[in-house]
Amino acid sequence: MTIQDTALLSEWHPVLLSSALGDEPVPVTVLGEKAAVFRTSQGVHAFKDLCIHRGVPLSLGKVKDDELVCAYHGWSYNGCGTCTRIPSLPADRAIPTKARAFVYGCVEAHGFIWVCLGLPQSPLPKVSSFIPDGFKEVLMGPYTLQAAGPRIIENFLDVSHLMFVHEGLLGDSEFAEIGDYQVNEENGVLTSDEIVVYQPDPDGTGRGVHSRYVYEVFGPLCVAFTKRDHGTDHIFRLFLMVLPVTEQMSKAFMLKQRNYAYEESDEIFVKFQDLLIEQDRVMVENQKPELLPLDLQAELHLNTDRLSIAYRKRLRELGVSFGTA
Ligand code: FES
Ligand code: CO
Numbered sequence: 001m002t003i004q005d006t007a008l009l010s011e012w013h014p015v016l017l018s019s020a021l022g023d024e025p026v027p028v029t030v031l032g033e034k035a036a037v038f039r040t041s042q043g044v045h046a047f048k049d050l051c052i053h054r055g056v057p058l059s060l061g062k063v064k065d066d067e068l069v070c071a072y073h074g075w076s077y078n079g080c081g082t083c084t085r086i087p088s089l090p091a092d093r094a095i096p097t098k099a100r101a102f103v104y105g106c107v108e109a110h111g112f113i114w115v116c117l118g119l120p121q122s123p124l125p126k127v128s129s130f131i132p133d134g135f136k137e138v139l140m141g142p143y144t145l146q147a148a149g150p151r152i153i154e155n156f157l158d159v160s161h162l163m164f165v166h167e168g169l170l171g172d173s174e175f176a177e178i179g180d181y182q183v184n185e186e187n188g189v190l191t192s193d194e195i196v197v198y199q200p201d202p203d204g205t206g207r208g209v210h211s212r213y214v215y216e217v218f219g220p221l222c223v224a225f226t227k228r229d230h231g232t233d234h235i236f237r238l239f240l241m242v243l244p245v246t247e248q249m250s251k252a253f254m255l256k257q258r259n260y261a262y263e264e265s266d267e268i269f270v271k272f273q274d275l276l277i278e279q280d281r282v283m284v285e286n287q288k289p290e291l292l293p294l295d296l297q298a299e300l301h302l303n304t305d306r307l308s309i310a311y312r313k314r315l316r317e318l319g320v321s322f323g324t325a
Helices: 126-130 149-157 159-165 266-284 303-318
Strands: 013-017 026-030 033-040 043-048 062-064 067-069 083-085 103-109 112-116 136-145 183-186 189-192 195-199 209-219 222-229 235-246 249-258
Touching (some): 013 026, 013 033, 013 136, 013 249, 026 235, 033 112, 126 209, 149 209, 149 222, 149 235, 149 249, 159 195, 159 266, 159 303, 183 303, 189 303, 249 266
Antiparallel strands (some): 026 033, 033 043, 062 067, 103 112, 136 249, 189 209, 195 209, 222 235, 235 249
16 A cells, blocks of 8 residues: 555554564554564664565564564565575675665654654654653553544544543543633644543542543644542543554554552553443444544534544644545
8 A cells, every 4th residue: 555644654653562572573564554573682673574585574584693584585684674694595696785675663662662664753752752750651552443543543532422432430421511621732732721521430449530631632643631630639641642554444552651559450450441442442433434534614513622623633734644534
């Protein structure tokens, strides 16, 4: 598939949890492009998943002596993509200079492996600089969703679904009204005012609270909210980073941070998030049109949708087309 989305080509996309990349190469798909991701003593690498010799996916190969060895005829590529060995070639013959793997940007940061297919805007994913230290963290994902990345992001930014899709947990349909709020922009980051939501059971303990949400949009497929409960100093921050696999298929990764319940097992938080994602899945996998409409005349907006409107405008400004219509 040809990718023509310059904005998303220059983004770092999360492809794997660091813990999911061991000694074997792993195939991933970013914006319809297949890549082989592997680890050597120098770090992580991503190559186009195609051996130039006979077109076999390099991800079928093995990592040996810090090089990726193709499964078909054993050509060996170093981390820069240079072919250093062709076993069938007589010793007095030089390796053709065209024998190279196509190298994509690949970094490991904050518990994830990230790939950039084009020219990255920054050496590390921008989100790293927005992640505060000193919190207990849980990494989650990937959640595979048959939905366009921007639809999934917008669902995360949508406050008024909490009372219906997550009723009894993150909202109560008897208290569905949402006060007006604004969305501000600073240094390219969109930030909402505090939005107050009554939550009957936001963490599975059965304790209802008035929560104050502040949403942030860092990039086209990278967002977060910070939640503070009324009457406590608990801070809960949830990052969502969506990998656009194809236009209508995505993998969602999450990073959850909290400054309370340090002793609580991560398992509980992961299970709770799994449940919420399944509730959201029904909506995002069935929305029509499948792609997020960027024409603001399409669909019907209310003041409470300010954040979604700001997000759609931002995608237009950035020139994102993949996953939008
Ligand atoms: Fe990869 Fe021949 S196809 S070495
Ligand atoms: Co939801």
